Amino acid sequence: MKSLPSRTEEIELHLLLEAIYLRYHHDFRGYSVASLKRRLTQARQHFGCETFSQLQDRVLRDEGMVSRLLPYLTVQVSEMFRDPSYFRALREKVIPHLRTYPSLKVWIAGCSQGEELYSMVILFREEGLENRTIFYATDINSTALAAAEAGVYDLDRIALFTANHQKSGGKGSLSDHFTTGYGRAVIDKSLRQRVVFSDHSLASDAVFAEAHLVSCRNVLIYFTRPLQDRAVGLFQDSLVRRGFLGLGSKESLRFSEHAGDFEEFDRKERIYQRSADR
Template identity: 45%
Template structure:
């Protein structure tokens, strides 16, 4: 047996242990990506082998937050892919404005940068006071960081450029304060945000949504898990609701891709097709 075969066995046992001990199922995540992240996690936690990591997951429940954060790659930035946020502002928000109340689900919100980006855009569009953002992730540690809204000041310059490119009408500095090499987003941006744990691999429909953003998450999923997530999104959206994916993601391999029609293909913005069996509110 060569090293790669042994590696696959160890990763399989790790996934099984995590599912049976803690209820988190990574069995359908893309194998190469999962194997790479499990190896890195083992190194970070000082485990000589993946089997050593499995033993710690079984016997040290306090490690769960570290494990989940390591496996879910909670990285992002404010107004990531500014052209997509500009498309939301100019094309999607005017259509959402017809609703008396707007529910938005940000699935896989990581550390919250895109959540606050959405809040800023909604505020500037005059829609935030009748909007509710549900920001979910399977890592409670990531959610805690997201709820704090505190980030390294070194990122502020790039984020400010992103904001302007996304069509920002003020200055990003108007929405945050700086000190001690950190920036803190104004708490008023949180007034219509609910942070909650949700696992796309195992949990059910989360809310009835007019807009769902799940960006740069599906690229880590197997085809079967991608289709499960798309089924959840379909069943969560109101008639004519919108789905935004990452720019490197594509609906084509999934059977339920037919439930969505392109709205802005370049920006990976889709709309629930009229024949789909979602929430037709």
């Protein structure tokens, strides 16, 4: 049996998430409780609140508080060409299928600060598909979206990005796609010409566009099973017949209620193909 303080803290956390949803329509109620509790405890300490109830009071009474809290509620950890073998598999196995379409739409769900988005755009440019592709970059965090659209990264991260790009089968030099100065690297603005940035929640919003490829990596691991099923359902509904879905290295459709709607295209890299029959 849980101790009284532990049970009280769980109730407070539940009420805090309910308050955020009712007041601002951001729905984190289906996120992993253990992960949220850890991150919100950090937020509570940062904002000088002794309890989740005190944090809830500030969220309800200070409209600017929720935007300051979102970085704690959403995980913004990524890198360009993260897991290079995933991008190599896209390049060598998925791109040949996508070449058969006269126009393409790619959805980067949970785009964070844009690292995966620009990795995808660069890959499509290198494979000659950028000019026939529209990229949708979505995230629940408007601050992260603004950072993604700006495309500015610390210069000390570029060595890792470059190594990843080379391992992914990259063509040319990654440095061709950014300029440097004052300790920062700025993504070339031409990489944003075919990108649509949009606020979108996998927890509460609906499908907004048809896609040939959906890449949503290292997002579902923070969701409960029902929310995972909801998100995968959105991907399934958005994908064209025989469209592709890419997940993170620790994510799988094995236990999803939508598993029957997909076929394993590359098991190792967690790439799935939507079945011909819905």
